[in-house]
Amino acid sequence: MTSPMIKVSNVSVVLGGSTVLESIDLQVQQGDSLAIIGPNGAGKTTLLKCMNRLVVPRSGSIEIQGHRQDELDQRDLAKIVGYVPQSDGNSLPFSVFEFVLMSRYPHLSPFASVTTEDKDVAYAALDKTGTRKFAERPLDTLSGGEHQQIMIAAALAQGAEVLLLDEPATFLDYRHQVSVSNLLKELHTKESLTLVTVTHDINVALQTSTRIIALKEGRIVFDDSPEVLLESGKLESIFDTSFESLTQPSSSVPWLIPRGSGDE
Amino acid sequence: MNNGLKITFLGVVALAILFLSPFAGMQWISLRELSSSSGDEITKEIFWTLRVPRVLTAFLAGSTLALGGMTFQALFRNPLATPFTLGVASGASLGASVAVTLGFTISILGIGGTSMGAFLGALLAMSLVYGLTRLKEGFSTGTMLLSGVAISFFFSSLILFLQYSADLYNAFRMLRWVMGGLGLVGYDSLFNILPFTLSGVAILYFLTHELNLMLAGDDLALSRGVDVNKVKRILFFTVSLMVGSVVAVCGPIGFVGMMMPHIARKLVGADHRWLTPATFLAGGAFLVLCDTLARMVFAPAELPVGILTAFLGGPFFIWLLLREKVDRV
Numbered sequence: 307m308t309s310p311m312i313k314v315s316n317v318s319v320v321l322g323g324s325t326v327l328e329s330i331d332l333q334v335q336q337g338d339s340l341a342i343i344g345p346n347g348a349g350k351t352t353l354l355k356c357m358n359r360l361v362v363p364r365s366g367s368i369e370i371q372g373h374r375q376d377e378l379d380q381r382d383l384a385k386i387v388g389y390v391p392q393s394d395g396n397s398l399p400f401s402v403f404e405f406v407l408m409s410r411y412p413h414l415s416p417f418a419s420v421t422t423e424d425k426d427v428a429y430a431a432l433d434k435t436g437t438r439k440f441a442e443r444p445l446d447t448l449s450g451g452e453h454q455q456i457m458i459a460a461a462l463a464q465g466a467e468v469l470l471l472d473e474p475a476t477f478l479d480y481r482h483q484v485s486v487s488n489l490l491k492e493l494h495t496k497e498s499l500t501l502v503t504v505t506h507d508i509n510v511a512l513q514t515s516t517r518i519i520a521l522k523e524g525r526i527v528f529d530d531s532p533e534v535l536l537e538s539g540k541l542e543s544i545f546d547t548s549f550e551s552l553t554q555p556s557s558s559v560p561w562l563i564p565r566g567s568g569d570e
Numbered sequence: 571m572n573n574g575l576k577i578t579f580l581g582v583v584a585l586a587i588l589f590l591s592p593f594a595g596m597q598w599i600s601l602r603e604l605s606s607s608s609g610d611e612i613t614k615e616i617f618w619t620l621r622v623p624r625v626l627t628a629f630l631a632g633s634t635l636a637l638g639g640m641t642f643q644a645l646f647r648n649p650l651a652t653p654f655t656l657g658v659a660s661g662a663s664l665g666a667s668v669a670v671t672l673g674f675t676i677s678i679l680g681i682g683g684t685s686m687g688a689f690l691g692a693l694l695a696m697s698l699v700y701g702l703t704r705l706k707e708g709f710s711t712g713t714m715l716l717s718g719v720a721i722s723f724f725f726s727s728l729i730l731f732l733q734y735s736a737d738l739y740n741a742f743r744m745l746r747w748v749m750g751g752l753g754l755v756g757y758d759s760l761f762n763i764l765p766f767t768l769s770g771v772a773i774l775y776f777l778t779h780e781l782n783l784m785l786a787g788d789d790l791a792l793s794r795g796v797d798v799n800k801v802k803r804i805l806f807f808t809v810s811l812m813v814g815s816v817v818a819v820c821g822p823i824g825f826v827g828m829m830m831p832h833i834a835r836k837l838v839g840a841d842h843r844w845l846t847p848a849t850f851l852a853g854g855a856f857l858v859l860c861d862t863l864a865r866m867v868f869a870p871a872e873l874p875v876g877i878l879t880a881f882l883g884g885p886f887f888i889w890l891l892l893r894e895k896v897d898r899v
Contacts, residue, residue, distance in 0.1 A: 355789075358792070358793050359792070360789050360792055360793065379797075380792065380795050380796065380797045381795035382795075383795070384793060384794055384795030385795070387793070388793065389789070389790070389793035391789055391790060391793075394787075398785055398786055398840070399785070399835075399839065399840035400782075400839075400840065400841070404841065408779070408782055408783060408794070409794055411779055411783060411794050411795050411796065412794065412795035414779060416776065417776065419843070464794065464795075
């Protein structure tokens with residue numbers, strides 16, 4: 307049997323004196339489209355960052371494709387795992403193409419400059435994300451949605467097999483929310499990418515993922531398919547609020563509206 | 571014009587400035603005076619042992635300070651960061667002031683007591699900043715910047731104390747040192763700076779891809795495969811040694827380090843593969859020009875070059891602040 311893409315074993319994280327994650331066990335298999343949900347402060351982003359060594363756990367271990375993560379060279383890790391951070395509204399003084407090309411870094415040898423092959427990979431990433439038309443534009447002229455698509459393109463150009471996405475569609479207008487969600491679905495099905503997405507939006511998780519993990523107070527309280535999450539009482543216990551479920555005519559997945567805890 | 575052409579153009583201008591500056595000064599020297607065997611020996615002496623080494627040292631000092639600024643601006647993602655912000659200048663000034671107070675006059679390997687004190691002071695400041703940053707979890711640039719500012723203030727108070735308690739002669743020597751200047755004789759200073767600059771430039775050139783990615787912040791650089799903490803340490807110590815060696819010889823010449831990377835960035839953009847040579851050339855040429863002016867404006871008296879760079883740097887600083895949009899580094 308092949309090793310899981312990411313294997314998190316008994317991981318605990320302490321940040322600034324408080325325990326953010328406690329005894330997390332989790333396996334991400336190749337081809338998963340996994341959503342991590344949970345209330346604010348549950349440790350969603352921290353768990354995502356652990357998978358990419360952006361946060362180092364206090365205890366426990368993480369394996370990437372069977373290799374101990376702490377023994378992997380940073381470049382080798384980057385060849386497997388790509389990261390799309392939450393947009394901070396800042397952009398760099400580069401053109402879209404220059405920025406995407408910069409993600410070829412893990413494949414460059416010291417002193418070497420980018421090759422034609424690197425450029426081809428960067429253009430292919432722009433094609434896959436439908437952003438080639440922006441190639442020559444400066445990054446700071448892009449809208450939030452376009453910027454997010456470029457961040458995804460850059461992670462693709464990096465050659466990563468797993469994308470870790472932190473709130474990829476938050477703060478985007480409706481049109482761009484849809485286009486980013488569609489892009490991720492397409493990358494999952496057509497490019498066979500493994501996706502791990504942190505989102506606070508339960509509907510995004512239901513629409514786009516094949517598996518959902520819920521964190522609450524630093525612990526995993528749910529790990530199953532979206533269908534199971536919809537069973538009575540599950541969501542209420544995670545978010546401490548009840549939800550109304552609306553049937554969508556165009557989809558078998560219901561649309562959830564938070565209703566309050568009843569005592570408000 | 572593409573960046574290759576721009577760098578070539580900058581290189582030609584820098585060479586022209588380097589070549590012409592030794593001829594300018596309180597007294598102009600002509601090529602004929604140098605070449606003819608009948609030429610005045612004193613003039614030749616002034617040209618070869620005073621002006622040429624001074625111009626070359628100014629060039630190296632300017633390019634080193636500018637490269638230091640460029641690197642720290644990328645490292646801290648802050649357009650105002652320079653090694654001076656992190657305490658190199660105050661450390662060096664404290665070292666020099668201590669040397670003056672204790673009367674160190676011994677010269678080792680052509681390096682005078684004050685210079686030695688200044689170099690050690692700069693290294694002490696940087697080591698303290700590094701140590702304080704390490705004390706906190708991780709290796710945060712924010713902590714580093716704040717430690718640098720705190721160390722600067724602390725050292726400044728010690729410098730003021732030393733100046734206050736010194737006799738008039740020593741107080742003036744300390745004050746004069748802080749103004750920065752290139753009133754040096756012979757090639758010793760040049761050879762003292764040269765190894766630091768050369769190895770520093772090689773290291774920076776080796777790390778241009780990393781510098782570009784660091785502009786995106788620690789998280790993104792890490793996730794692209796940059797060993798961020800290692801690169802930060804290398805850059806921090808490389809720049810500290812480079813700038814420390816310059817400050818030891820020339821005093822804390824201000825604003826070159828902050829100003830020239832911005833000008834170079836306007837010329838060739840933010841990509842460090844182009845920005846590094848552009849900053850090197852622009853920084854060197856600028857300090858040579860300033861020093862030549864400093865030798866000429868109040869001739870026969872010489873103006874400390876630090877006064878001139880800060881005089882030009884102040885208005886630039888304001889221009890930078892008031893511009894519609896401050897360029898992100």
